[in-house]
Amino acid sequence: MSLYKERFDGRAFDEVRPIRAEVGIIPSADGSAVFETGGTRAIAVVRGPRTLHPQHMQNPQKGILRVSYGMMPFSVWDRIRPGPSRRSEEISKVTEWALSSVVDLSEFPNTVVDVFIQIPQADAGTRVAGINAAAMALADAGIPMREMISAIAVGKVDKTLIVDVNKMEEDFSEGEGSTDIPMAFTSRRKNIALLQLDGKISTDELKKAIEMGKVACEKVLEAQVEALKKSKSKGIENE
Ligand code: UDP
Secondary structure, eight states, rough: OOOOSTTOOOOTTTTOOEEEEOOOOOOTTSSEEEEEETTTTEEEEEEEEEESSHHHHHHHSEEEEEEHHHOOOSSSTOOSSSSHHHHHHHHHHHHHHHHHHHBOOOTSSTTEEEEEEEEOOOOOOOHHHHHHHHHHHHHHHTBBBSSOOOEEEEETTEEEESSSSHHHHHTTTTTTOEEEEEEETTTTOOOOOEEOOOOOOOOOHHHHHHHHHHHHHHHHHHHHHHHHHHHHHHHHHOO
């Protein structure tokens, strides 16, 4: 029997926090986006493709994608130390791998596409919010993508699976083994582009968590597509 019967913010177990998604927020960038769920906000800025230096890092077959994720010092109440950390390096890498599964830079040999993700405000789930913002910013920059990517974190609090975990929920059963499962899916084939697991879970529960995440990602995708459509129609109006 689970002790966790009702969520602190009153959401249903499979309910995503309110989403806000917008592209083109930084006019001087090649692509940009903001993705917000509840108290978590991610900003992504894309620069490129441009020639990669130093030259020995270039790939003559295709361009490379480079992701940098960081949380702003004041994004959480106890302040984050500025600069890279093991955590930010890990999140940058997994985000890069997730996005690389859909981005096609074969037309841009010897180049780099840089994706900068910043978290000005964090209430858990920042890596998945970052992936959502980055995918939108890449599309906004016109980078060829085979599919879109949408991400969500599913958690297990006590024995209950919940979607889009917030920080209070994440902390609730810490020590007794709260489980956090960030995941990302491609929009058409529904391939898993990211799956991380921090904590313990049975195989059956993991399968259920993935299914819940997949359904929740449809909501994320809707918001991403809506935001991209809006910016397109704005562009047409301006022409
Ligand atoms: N967090 C924090 N200080 C840190 C790192 C994280 O307060 O140095 C908080 C922040 O709200 C973050 C949450 O802990 O969203 C969960 O962090 P985690 O490493 O699980 O990654 P995330 O869920 O953000 O992808």
